[in-house]
Amino acid sequence: xxxxSKSKKLHDCRDAFVATLxxxxxxxxxxxxxxxxxxxxSKLAGFRDKFPNRLINVGIAEQNxxxxxxxxxxxxxxxxxxxxxxxxxGRALEQIKADVAYSKTNVKLIGISSGMAYGxxxxxxxxxxxxxxxxxxxxxxxxAPADRIETAxxxxxxxxxxxxxxxxxSRVGVPDLLPEDHTFTLGRAQTLxxxxxxxxxxxxxxxxRAMSAAIFLQKQGIxxxxxxxxxxxxxxxxxxxxxxxxxxxxxTCEEHTLFGGxxxxxxxxxxxxxxxxxxxxxxxxxxxxxGAANFLLDKFGMSPEGIASNANVLLQRKG
Amino acid sequence: MSTENLREIAARVRQRDLQAVFEAGAGHIGGxxxxxxxxxxxxxxxxxxxxxxxxxxxxDRLVLSKGHSALALYIVLSEKGFIPKDEIxxxxxxxxxxxxxxxxxxxxxxxxxxxxxxxxLPISVGMAKAAKINHAGWRTFVITGDGEMQEGSNxxxxxxxxxxxxxxxxxxxxxxxxxxxxxLADTNNLAPLPPKLKAFxxxxxxxxxxxxxxxxxxxxxxxxxxxxxxxxxxxxxxxQGVSFMANNVAWHHKVPNEKEFQQAMAELKQAAI
Numbered sequence: 014x015x016x017x018s019k020s021k022k023l024h025d026c027r028d029a030f031v032a033t034l035x036x037x038x039x040x041x042x043x044x045x046x047x048x049x050x051x052x053x054x055s056k057l058a059g060f061r062d063k064f065p066n067r068l069i070n071v072g073i074a075e076q077n078x079x080x081x082x083x084x085x086x087x088x089x090x091x092x093x094x095x096x097x098x099x100x101x102x103g104r105a106l107e108q109i110k111a112d113v114a115y116s117k118t119n120v121k122l123i124g125i126s127s128g129m130a131y132g133x134x135x136x137x138x139x140x141x142x143x144x145x146x147x148x149x150x151x152x153x154x155x156x157a158p159a160d161r162i163e164t165a166x167x168x169x170x171x172x173x174x175x176x177x178x179x180x181x182x183s184r185v186g187v188p189d190l191l192p193e194d195h196t197f198t199l200g201r202a203q204t205l206x207x208x209x210x211x212x213x214x215x216x217x218x219x220x221x222r223a224m225s226a227a228i229f230l231q232k233q234g235i236x237x238x239x240x241x242x243x244x245x246x247x248x249x250x251x252x253x254x255x256x257x258x259x260x261x262x263x264x265t266c267e268e269h270t271l272f273g274g275x276x277x278x279x280x281x282x283x284x285x286x287x288x289x290x291x292x293x294x295x296x297x298x299x300x301x302x303x304g305a306a307n308f309l310l311d312k313f314g315m316s317p318e319g320i321a322s323n324a325n326v327l328l329q330r331k332g
Numbered sequence: 333m334s335t336e337n338l339r340e341i342a343a344r345v346r347q348r349d350l351q352a353v354f355e356a357g358a359g360h361i362g363g364x365x366x367x368x369x370x371x372x373x374x375x376x377x378x379x380x381x382x383x384x385x386x387x388x389x390x391x392d393r394l395v396l397s398k399g400h401s402a403l404a405l406y407i408v409l410s411e412k413g414f415i416p417k418d419e420i421x422x423x424x425x426x427x428x429x430x431x432x433x434x435x436x437x438x439x440x441x442x443x444x445x446x447x448x449x450x451x452x453l454p455i456s457v458g459m460a461k462a463a464k465i466n467h468a469g470w471r472t473f474v475i476t477g478d479g480e481m482q483e484g485s486n487x488x489x490x491x492x493x494x495x496x497x498x499x500x501x502x503x504x505x506x507x508x509x510x511x512x513x514x515x516l517a518d519t520n521n522l523a524p525l526p527p528k529l530k531a532f533x534x535x536x537x538x539x540x541x542x543x544x545x546x547x548x549x550x551x552x553x554x555x556x557x558x559x560x561x562x563x564x565x566x567x568x569x570x571x572q573g574v575s576f577m578a579n580n581v582a583w584h585h586k587v588p589n590e591k592e593f594q595q596a597m598a599e600l601k602q603a604a605i
Binding site: 045066067069071072074076077078079080081082083084085086087088089090092107108111112115116117118 | 389393435436437443444445446447448450451453454455456457458459460461462463465466472484485488489491492495496
């Protein structure tokens, strides 16, 4: 149990990703990296220098990149296919469907700079549909780690896991939230803070904001549970059911469109099992305007104060 | 195996294919008849594969990127012993593992699930690259349709295969000059294919895709040029072996009626003698 952010120092989770990948690569020569000219943005220069034969850069060709990943997996390799999330998931979606999901290949899809990390570059470079797209496919777990510790744990898990998966990483700095010895379990959320009045469910860059919101609410006399739900598929039905029954209201926060993401996945469970008032926060079905990710998250009501304010409105519906 | 024996197997595959399409009431008979000789040569004369160990790490790989010709692949796999011969009768039946497009998770010997066009070649590049990284000697073969070469993903893969010097990769283009709706020439004419592949750094040869001697000769490992991926442009006839199907765009996925079936079977049997 963690009651507050351990440190305010912010970390770029890509650093934990590549450090872990290099460490795993030293222990297992079957681990390879595949990229689309994204050696810099995926921070793969270190991996390339250590294992020059195991960095496969296909150039700017995402369909080929995912297909090559599937072929490498067929040949016994464990490919980590790394690219900016909008292009990995958007351009190569059919390859992800046919070559990874349907063919059940051992391809690790690493979406870098996901969400609105490229905020100022415009909506072409935002990846706020990827939960929905990949979550609709069988056989590909969808995971968005919340900090550098969970990122490292997820990468270690992915290397061991027999099958494809989609890991959604950001480049926007986030503080440490999980204990250093955290190990990742697929489909299992962590209760970062206990609470009885409502539950805030978040992942990725939103988890630390949810924690700050809970502290904000505590000052108002409201007891908020915070669940870090990195796995969007398979969703942690047990934790959601418990949150609905024990706190009676759920608010979700995600760096994603409100159509088909974490909030939708949680709502599906709530509707089926234990209907309670819910509020889903995210990008409200529009192409986001210009601005840095943190600015845009605040603008869409996901500053700690914004989440707390939405929580207050939600509590009035609780009855 | 002698080319005479290979021709006998191919004749048997064609007859079984015709019968299965007739009985299932669906299939892509035109493209199946055009690719049959190539598949037969690969499975019975070229590839190192073991039906009792279909996932042996050092097996040669075949990717049928024109996945709609799955029935021809299933029949060749059954002739080779990967699946029971009598299972072909379940083709397209409810819950059969013999889909209209191949599924590696269900059918031993299938390497990847194809169907959407332009997927097999990128995957084959990954396979060949894996062998290179491991300094392993196994080869990767991929068969595409010629219409399929209109998919841009193929050209992404063609560039990377040359860049990676994948001389353990062989692409066979089933160049029957017809696509689903019309002639290639009337749609998006890629012909002539060889200069395009050559310009991308590939070793390219052209063969008669129904001449078993030519097919086997060009698939032989001894004919590989060091450092270059190889493309065999196989000139074929869509509907090969059946007079009224040959070179007729209508027979991409048309199903013969009883009379047409009898005539086609008689022609295939006659050709096999």
